Amino acid sequence: MTERVATSQRGAANKRAASTQLDKAEKRAAAKAARAKAAAAEKRKRMLGIVGSALAVLLIIVGIAWYARSGDPSTPAAGTNSEASAPGADTPSQVAAFPPLPVDADPALGTKPTPTAGTGTVSKLVVTTLIEGKGPAAKSGQTVTVNYVGVTYADGKEFDSSWKRSQPLEFQLDTGGVIPGWDQGLQGVKIGSRVQLDIPASLAYGDNPGNGAPGGTLRFVVDMLGAK
Structure with a gap:
């Protein structure tokens, strides 16, 4: 009887020990699974951070590229009838910088002049040199800018x-592509010069031209930038 009790007690102890070991194993497995889950979550977090940073950089690059393309809009054509362009001339030259000054030009040519009203009556073309350039004189038949x-x-x-328009005008001199006051007044003007042309109506658009062109006597201040 005593032996059976002892055996029964040993069996119960063994069961408790086995149960304890099982609990420890389950806990270790659960802890390992928790660590693995946490590591996976951290990895996903790092990957999302990397992807987010890459997208931000890509958006910045795309934005810079778009700004570079849109920062140089096309300029309206000069010499249209609606604007009554002085000489109704050819399509103006396309330039990278404005104004495209000649070599050794007076820096004043880089600033827009401000012509004032005239006095008295103008019966003939009057050419007044405001700045004399150092270049060769423009000749009949040359394309001038x-x-x-x-x-x-x-x-x-x-x-x-x-x-x-931030765009100079280009035309062939003395071929009838501009008003007579320009064809006559700009011949012989040196490159790099600024001249004032007082032009009577007979050498401009007439007294009542219509189509938006100005009538009567006109005054132009013209910078001779180039001739070829």
């Missing part, structure tokens, strides 16, 4: 300007 401001002589009101 100019900047200009045009105002009505009586009140000095501006009606056209290459400066407002």
Whole structure:
């Protein structure tokens, strides 16, 4: 009897020991699984951070590229009828910098002039040199590049300007592509010069031209930038 009790007690002890070992194993397994889950979550977090940073950099690059493309809009064509361009001339030259000054030009040519109203009556073309350039004189038949401001002589009101388009005008001199006052007044003007042209209506658009062109006597200040 005593032996059976002892055996029964040993069996119960063994069961308790086995149960304790099983509990410890389960806990270790649970702890290991928890650590693995935490590590996986941390890895996902790091990957999401890397992907987010890469997307941010990509967006910045795309934004810079878009800004670079859109920062150089096309310029409106000069010499349209609606603007009553001084000479109604050819398509102006495309330039990278404005104004494209000649070598050794007076820095004043980089600033837009401000013509004023005239006095008295203008019966013939009057050419006044405001700045004398150092380059060769423009000749008949050459293609010249100019900047200009045009105002009505009586009140000095501006009606056209290459400066407002940030684009000089290019045309062939003395071929009828511009008003006679320009064809006549710009021949012999040295490259790098700024001249004032007081032009009577007979050498401009007439007294009542219509189509938006100014009538009467006109005054232009013209910068001779190049000739070829």
